[in-house]
Amino acid sequence: xxxxxxxxxxxxxxxxxxxxxxxxxxxxxxxxxxxxxxxxxxxxxxxxxxxxxxxxxxxxxxxxxxxxxxxxxxxxxxxxxxxxxxxxxxxxxxxxxxxxxxxxxxxxxxxxxxxxxxxxxxxxxxxxxxxxxxxxxxxxxxxxxxxxxxxxxxxxxxxxxxxxxxxxxxxxxxxxxxxxxxxxxxxxxxxxxxxxxxxxxxxxxxxxxxxxxxxxxx
Amino acid sequence: xxxxxxxxxxxxxxxxxxxxxxxxxxxxxxxxxxxxxxxxxxxxxxxxxxxxxxxxxxxxxxxxxxxxxxxxxxxxxxxxxxxxxxxxxxxxxxxxxxxxxxxxxxxxxxxxxxxxxxxxxxxxxxxxxxxxxxxxxxxxxxxxxxxxxxxxxxxxxxxxxxxxxxxxxxxxxxxxxxxxxxxxxxxxxxxxxxxxxxxxxxxxxxxxxxxxxxxxxx
Amino acid sequence: xxxxxxxxxxxxxxxxxxxxxxxxxxxxxxxxxxxxxxxxxxxxxxxxxxxxxxxxxxxxxxxxxxxxxxxxxxxxxxxxxxxxxxxxxxxxxxxxxxxxxxxxxxxxxxxxxxxxxxxxxxxxxxxxxxxxxxxxxxxxxxxxxxxxxxxxxxxxxxxxxxxxxxxxxxxxxxxxxxxxxxxxxxxxxxxxxxxxxxxxxxxxxxxxxxxxxxxxxx
Amino acid sequence: xxxxxxxxxxxxxxxxxxxxxxxxxxxxxxxxxxxxxxxxxxxxxxxxxxxxxxxxxxxxxxxxxxxxxxxxxxxxxxxxxxxxxxxxxxxxxxxxxxxxxxxxxxxxxxxxxxxxxxxxxxxxxxxxxxxxxxxxxxxxxxxxxxxxxxxxxxxxxxxxxxxxxxxxxxxxxxxxxxxxxxxxxxxxxxxxxxxxxxxxxxxxxxxxxxxxxxxxxx
DNA sequence: TATGAATGAGGTTTCATTCAT
DNA sequence: GATGAATGAAACCTCATTCAT
Numbered sequence: 032x033x034x035x036x037x038x039x040x041x042x043x044x045x046x047x048x049x050x051x052x053x054x055x056x057x058x059x060x061x062x063x064x065x066x067x068x069x070x071x072x073x074x075x076x077x078x079x080x081x082x083x084x085x086x087x088x089x090x091x092x093x094x095x096x097x098x099x100x101x102x103x104x105x106x107x108x109x110x111x112x113x114x115x116x117x118x119x120x121x122x123x124x125x126x127x128x129x130x131x132x133x134x135x136x137x138x139x140x141x142x143x144x145x146x147x148x149x150x151x152x153x154x155x156x157x158x159x160x161x162x163x164x165x166x167x168x169x170x171x172x173x174x175x176x177x178x179x180x181x182x183x184x185x186x187x188x189x190x191x192x193x194x195x196x197x198x199x200x201x202x203x204x205x206x207x208x209x210x211x212x213x214x215x216x217x218x219x220x221x222x223x224x225x226x227x228x229x230x231x232x233x234x235x236x237x238x239x240x241x242x243x244x245x246x247x248x249x
Numbered sequence: 250x251x252x253x254x255x256x257x258x259x260x261x262x263x264x265x266x267x268x269x270x271x272x273x274x275x276x277x278x279x280x281x282x283x284x285x286x287x288x289x290x291x292x293x294x295x296x297x298x299x300x301x302x303x304x305x306x307x308x309x310x311x312x313x314x315x316x317x318x319x320x321x322x323x324x325x326x327x328x329x330x331x332x333x334x335x336x337x338x339x340x341x342x343x344x345x346x347x348x349x350x351x352x353x354x355x356x357x358x359x360x361x362x363x364x365x366x367x368x369x370x371x372x373x374x375x376x377x378x379x380x381x382x383x384x385x386x387x388x389x390x391x392x393x394x395x396x397x398x399x400x401x402x403x404x405x406x407x408x409x410x411x412x413x414x415x416x417x418x419x420x421x422x423x424x425x426x427x428x429x430x431x432x433x434x435x436x437x438x439x440x441x442x443x444x445x446x447x448x449x450x451x452x453x454x455x456x457x458x459x460x461x462x463x464x465x466x467x
Numbered sequence: 468x469x470x471x472x473x474x475x476x477x478x479x480x481x482x483x484x485x486x487x488x489x490x491x492x493x494x495x496x497x498x499x500x501x502x503x504x505x506x507x508x509x510x511x512x513x514x515x516x517x518x519x520x521x522x523x524x525x526x527x528x529x530x531x532x533x534x535x536x537x538x539x540x541x542x543x544x545x546x547x548x549x550x551x552x553x554x555x556x557x558x559x560x561x562x563x564x565x566x567x568x569x570x571x572x573x574x575x576x577x578x579x580x581x582x583x584x585x586x587x588x589x590x591x592x593x594x595x596x597x598x599x600x601x602x603x604x605x606x607x608x609x610x611x612x613x614x615x616x617x618x619x620x621x622x623x624x625x626x627x628x629x630x631x632x633x634x635x636x637x638x639x640x641x642x643x644x645x646x647x648x649x650x651x652x653x654x655x656x657x658x659x660x661x662x663x664x665x666x667x668x669x670x671x672x673x674x675x676x677x678x679x680x681x682x683x684x685x
Numbered sequence: 686x687x688x689x690x691x692x693x694x695x696x697x698x699x700x701x702x703x704x705x706x707x708x709x710x711x712x713x714x715x716x717x718x719x720x721x722x723x724x725x726x727x728x729x730x731x732x733x734x735x736x737x738x739x740x741x742x743x744x745x746x747x748x749x750x751x752x753x754x755x756x757x758x759x760x761x762x763x764x765x766x767x768x769x770x771x772x773x774x775x776x777x778x779x780x781x782x783x784x785x786x787x788x789x790x791x792x793x794x795x796x797x798x799x800x801x802x803x804x805x806x807x808x809x810x811x812x813x814x815x816x817x818x819x820x821x822x823x824x825x826x827x828x829x830x831x832x833x834x835x836x837x838x839x840x841x842x843x844x845x846x847x848x849x850x851x852x853x854x855x856x857x858x859x860x861x862x863x864x865x866x867x868x869x870x871x872x873x874x875x876x877x878x879x880x881x882x883x884x885x886x887x888x889x890x891x892x893x894x895x896x897x898x899x900x901x902x903x
Numbered sequence: 904t905a906t907g908a909a910t911g912a913g914g915t916t917t918c919a920t921t922c923a924t
Numbered sequence: 925g926a927t928g929a930a931t932g933a934a935a936c937c938t939c940a941t942t943c944a945t
Contacts, residue, residue, distance in 0.1 A: 052929065052930090054929075054930075055929095069382060070288075070290060070381065070382050072288060072290035072291045073290045073382065075913075075914060075915085076914080076915060076916085077913080077914080077915090085930085085931095086930065086931045086932055087915090087916090087931090087932075088916085088917080088918085088930075088931055088932065088933090089929075089930055089931070090915095090916095091915080091916060091917075092928090092929065092930070092931095093929090095916095096915080096916080097914095097915065097916090156381070160378065160381055163288065163374065163377075163378055164287060164288050164291065200455055204452065204455055207433075207434075207437055208430070208455075208456070208459050211429070211430060211433030211434065211437060212426070212429060212430060212433070214433070215425075215429030215430065215432070215433045216425075216429065219425055219429060234422065237418055237422055237426075238426070240463075241426050241463040241464065242463065244462050244463045244464075244465065244467070245458075245459040245460065245462045245463030245464075246459065246462075247462065249462070270904080270905095272904085272905075293938075293939060293940080294939075294940060294941085295938090295939075295940090298907095303905085303906090304905060304906040304907055305906085305907065305908095305940090305941090306905070306906055306907060306908095306941085306942080306943085307904085307905055307906070307907095308940095308941095309940080309941060309942080310904070310905070310906095313941095314940080314941080315939095315940065315941090488908065488909090490908075490909075491908095505818060506724075506726060506817065506818045508724055508726035508727045509726045509818065511934075511935060511936085512935080512936060512937085513934080513935080513936090521909085521910095522909065522910045522911060523910090523911080523936090523937085524909075524910060524911065524912090524937085524938080524939085525908075525909055525910070526937095527936085527937060527938075528907090528908065528909070528910095529908090531937095532936080532937080533935095533936065533937090592817070596814065596817055599724065599810065599813075599814055600723060600724050600727065636891055640888065640891055643869075643870075643873055644866070644891075644892070644895050647865070647866060647869030647870065647873060648862070648865060648866060648869065650869070651861075651865030651866070651868070651869045652861075652865065655861055655865060670858065673854050673858055673862075674862070676899075677862050677899040677900065678899065680898050680899045680900075680901065680903075681894075681895040681896065681898045681899030682895065682898075683898065685898070706925075706926095708925085708926075729917075729918060729919080730918075730919060730920085731917090731918070731919090739926085739927090740926060740927040740928055741919090741920090741927085741928065741929095742920085742921080742922085742926070742927055742928065742929095743925080743926055743927070743928095744919095744920095745919080745920060745921080746925070746926070746927095749920095750919080750920080751918095751919065751920090
């Protein structure tokens with residue numbers, strides 16, 4: 032089990048405050064599995080209960096509503112997916128090491144998120160799907176993105192633009208192209224074509240190379 | 250009304266075979282609107298009927314099941330979105346005009362799909378959402394992609410690789426990066442951040458430039 | 468069928484606006500019966516459906532919620548029970564005929580409400596029971612009482628107080644004692660002890676006599 | 686704390702047999718409060734537990750079923766409300782003191798029950814409501830009424846009828862009119878219009894006067 | 904063609920009660 | 925005694941679909 036597997040993390044959480052009962056664990060596992068497979072709206076609580084080997088009422092002892100169950104799964108996922116940007120060292124390292132470039136950052140970022148995605152495919156699917164319809168999730172995402180991800184990303188991009196390493200596009204455009212390419216890769220790799228015989232190491236390097244050349248100063 | 254607006258096209262279709270009654274038109278419009286807004290599974294046929302100003306039974310006179318209604322909306326969309334690749338001139342032009350490059354192709358492609366997306370945002374949303382769960386749609390998409398899009402795309406990419414205009418990545422990788430970047434742009438532009446003050450012309454050019462530099466031979 | 472039977476009235480209503488389907492009629496009949504017998508909260512919609520010989524869903528086609536069903540039964544009852552006080556002649560006759568006294572009024576009132584109660588026992592029970600908990604019913608009752616019943620009643624009582632026929636109690640007290648005695652009679656007669664061998668004519672006369680002597684000027 | 690407050694009495698009961706634990710006390714208080722407010726059937730045991738600050742299971746340690754809890758509250762209330770009629774001196778005094786009349790009895794009765802009602806409004810509400818549906822409560826009430834209240838009341842009324850103080854109505858009618866008027870007063874005073882600016886002393890006297898004149902020999 | 908009443912299976916949720924701790 | 929997780933039956937309600945008109 033890797034440090035990135037947030038289902039495992041939730042399930043094994045040992046904080047005194049939110050100990051999970053064994054049944055609750057099974058409910059979460061079943062819910063993740065089925066929401067990813069059939070979508071939130073098309074999964075019935077009775078199916079979840081059956082899969083979890085639990086009485087249907089038990090679900091509602093722990094989660095007041097079906098939506099609560101979804102959020103208890105999806106919201107932490109959003110937070111965790113954006114987590115690297117919270118980390119102090121994410122930005123600091125860039126500034127401290129004069130020899131490291133945007134590619135170094137990308138490499139760390141992609142590898143990191145690649146491992147994360149690999150271990151959380153069902154959760155990723157759930158979030159991508161439900162983000163479209165669940166207002167509360169959109170809000171959560173927007174908050175995290177504008178408050179934590181965007182500002183730090185902007186600092187970094189501006190830094191490399193000043194160093195002349197990156198083309199003089201608007202910072203937002205650079206960020207969009209970077210994220211789009213990375214997320215596009217992860218979605219293709221793990222969701223659209225998980226069965227394609229990928230050579231992950233090479234594909235990651237090509238993706239980095241693509242972004243770097245795509246952005247580099249003419 | 251543009252030539253790209255496929256809802257309008259469906260609604261006004263004058264072929265003798267699939268003449269639409271006014272009620273049927275309203276049903277389709279209402280369904281598109283609500284599926285895009287709330288998702289297929291969370292939209293009830295009675296809501297659609299109410300929105301369309303039609304009796305509940307009327308929907309089932311025209312569409313045997315709710316899923317039929319979805320498919321009658323989504324499947325043509327998939328076909329239409331991939332349509333440019335069907336067009337003979339899409340590839341031919343590339344080979345005939347020795348001076349036109351990959352960027353010309355991209356420019357035509359993006360502009361074309363940009364207009365298309367702009368006029369079909371709700372349909373785009375529906376397809377993106379439901380593709381995840383509707384098997385029949387996945388099959389339809391895969392068929393079209395592997396039979397029509399992929400082969401022609403491959404021809405083109407190989408052509409430019411041979412000409413030395415494109416880096417020597419595997420053809421699939423080039424296609425993936427190209428499509429990912431274009432679709433990522435369209436999704437960001439029209440679905441994730443439709444209210445951002447976009448400078449469309451410039452953003453399109455930057456996107457093309459990003460792809461071109463990203464792929465160009467070192 | 469008497470002119471007082473408001474269930475029949477509802478069921479046979481021939482206004483174009485609120486025609487009842489046969490099933491709807493059966494639902495209302497079953498609901499009245501069971502709410503009176505077991506109370507609103509202890510009657511399940513599935514029981515009502517079974518009694519009405521109808522699918523459970525049919526109830527909710529006609530009444531959005533179980534509470535809607537209750538109100539559609541109880542609110543007209545409140546209106547109808549207070550109806551005599553709306554009638555113009557209720558007050559006018561008192562003033563026009565100098566020889567008629569408070570006892571004449573009481574006699575007409577009691578006979579009238581007696582017949583009404585006799586034909587609407589289950590509805591009466593429902594209203595008495597649910598008035599305690601259903602806010603909307605309390606409001607409806609209060610509106611009717613303060614706007615229609617109370618002012619006319621006050622006029623009448625003041626009239627007879629001036630004529631010296633009624634003791635000089637506060638008008639509210641006179642009204643309270645009158646209504647309390649009448650309602651107390653009806654409730655005892657039809658709800659608490661419906662099986663007691665009542666001599667209705669005599670008991671009515673005694674009740675009138677009791678009120679008259681109770682209120683007459685010393 | 687008055688001698689009439691039967692909740693307090695139950696809660697503080699110090700008989701060895703039915704000592705109440707602090708938790709049990711809280712359960713009873715919460716149950717009384719909520720049954721009065723929302724009705725028995727619409728109050729859930731979990732709500733009671735929450736209000737009482739007790740675990741759900743704790744309720745069932747002390748009361749085998751929810752209905753047991755209701756009866757443990759309501760049945761003593763019925764007994765206590767009828768208690769004055771049990772008292773030996775209720776009847777005896779009437780016969781011993783040749784100068785005291787029916788009005789003296791009424792006065793004592795009303796004052797006594799007035800104070801009782803005032804201190805037990807929620808319980809009164811519960812009993813009035815649930816009497817309609819709870820068979821066991823009806824039986825209890827009927828037993829007490831026919832075995833204790835009615836015979837003594839009859840003795841008293843017959844006594845005053847013989848003395849010529851009361852009109853020659855059937856004894857049952859006299860009792861009905863008396864009780865109806867008293868209960869009607871208490872219900873109006875404490876349940877229907879508790880917020881009206883009552884002048885209790887005067888209203889009681891008027892009620893007595895109303896009954897006395899209503900019943901007195903023509 | 905269009906309607907909308909009717910259906911019944913199945914959805915989410917509540918609830919009184921039990922029981923291991 | 926007290927807890928609260930667990931239960932499963934049953935509550936209210938929704939829904940896609942059918943069918944007589």
